[in-house]
Amino acid sequence: MNDSTEPHTDDEATAADQFFDTNEWKKHDNHIFILSSAGKPVYSRYGCEDKLVTLFGVMQALVSFVQDSDDSIQAIYAGKSLVVFLIRGPIILVSVSRSKESVQHLSDQLTYVYNQVVSVLTLTQVTRIFEQRRNYDLRRLLTGSERLINHLLDFTENEPEFTMNSVCCLPLSSSVRETISNAIISCCSKIKNLVFGILITGNRLITLVRLKKYHLKPCDLHLIFNMVSGSESFKTAENWTPICLPNFDSSGFLHAHVSYLADDCQACLLLLTVDKDLFFPLSAAKKNIVKVLRRTQCLDAINKALKTPLSVPDDIQTVHHFLYKCKKTSQMLAPAMTTPYHTTESANELLKQYEEMHSAIHQVGAPLNLIFQHTCTEIMLGWVNDNFEIYITFKPLISKSNCIEAVDKILKWIQKEEDKLFMLNMPTF
């Protein structure tokens, strides 16, 4: 579904079928496809899905062949490639990867892609469309949303939050965070049917105010982050858009008032409601929120926090980098990548290693508590207990006891800074 403006001629159509034989297309390590259960192409991460019709046919055949014996195809190991299938009602998702992820990991990634589709259409609409016409060309409704899927896939590969199934918060003193939450609560106090008030910046959560009894899972928040960071156009005006959060309610849309706080504070506020006529009250509420935040110097506090990226504490010299997840809140810490992981390639390489450790620890059927591994460039430790998960990258050539000492220091530091690093309570309207 990538932009392709060239007209198709018959000659090209013949060549087109051989498109997946080209080196340009083959060089990618992680292909993702979406098709309908009738075999109609919906999306291909690389190349134009129109030119891959034959390939989609094969995928559909594989799925239905196994379905014929009342079974469901999950994965195929083919030489260096792993093919993973995810079947969700009328939609089939397929991942073909050469980069050694686990089946679980690829299947989770496909679930994210599926959730993105549901997020723009709702499950109700997807189901109804295919009930009415099994042969429906879903691309009609997804035009323009390919970019959201592409953006989400990049996120799953370049950020640790996907693997860790959690969100990162912007570090802020608890009193500032509380002032922000209270501003949202008080400015919206007269508005009925407001479900969530969310303030984010980049992929960081500043605060989340919710209606009592309602919660948002990290995967739904990731879809919100994806929509905001994938849509430059939000920066130019106030916006009003439907959005479905599949793990909150896959059957319908919430309506979101989306706007950046101010030219001098690039945090994005989302006010989510079930009432589609609430734009103007929410627009007024937003203006008041900004007034309060400016008066209480919260805008400055946010800007200051944005300028100070999280880093490994100075006194822990033996540690390059770590990931920490608090299980209770599904919030995590990921310090900025510094040398030797400052390049995109080296950072992604490290993420891949975390991902492998994470997969090994969470192996279905044989989960582990602890992994300790040496390579020629680093020592890595993964440790999971009831309260947290931690993955640490040490400098090479460090003794085990030094490692243990460092783990201890990190945990103590986190505990000390806890109320700044995390959102400890989830305020309600």
Place this chain on the structure above:
Amino acid sequence: MFSHHISPTIGASFFTCNINIDDTRIKLQVWDTAGQERFRSMAPMYYRNANAALLVYDITQPCTFSAIKSWVKELQRNVEEPLVLCVVGNKTDLETHRKVGREEASQYAASIAASYFESSALTDTGIEDVFLCCASGMITLSQDKLVRNLRVTTPHSDSPPTRLTSIPTGENEKPPLCC
């Protein structure tokens, strides 16, 4: 400010713009609606109470010109109150790639009692005229007692003589740029 990399509109964007015509100050409330098919069903929410519609197409892509024709039909079917209509052919900076003639477009505009404009967002040409025309069209409408939702407010002594507020919204229909 023009940017080549601005992403598609998601849902709809809202902004206001103030225009002075003679002694009348007009506040336009504008919805810029998304062209993506998945948002199409939301459109009535925005035009339901509108007093004006800007129908913008791309002069280098005939399919966008056809698309505004179906928007016009939809508006005619669903909006009861009189509506100021402006048809706008955008991207005049790409004159060499023009596929929809000025003549054809302005004739069509005349046939639906719309004004016709051409503009370029890239070079910022012609856009102001569109909003001016919209605003003056709405002043005329407000004098027509049939339009209930256009409000003319009596000013305070220190503000401009007459103020016209479009309570709901002017509306910016943008057809999808690609078919």
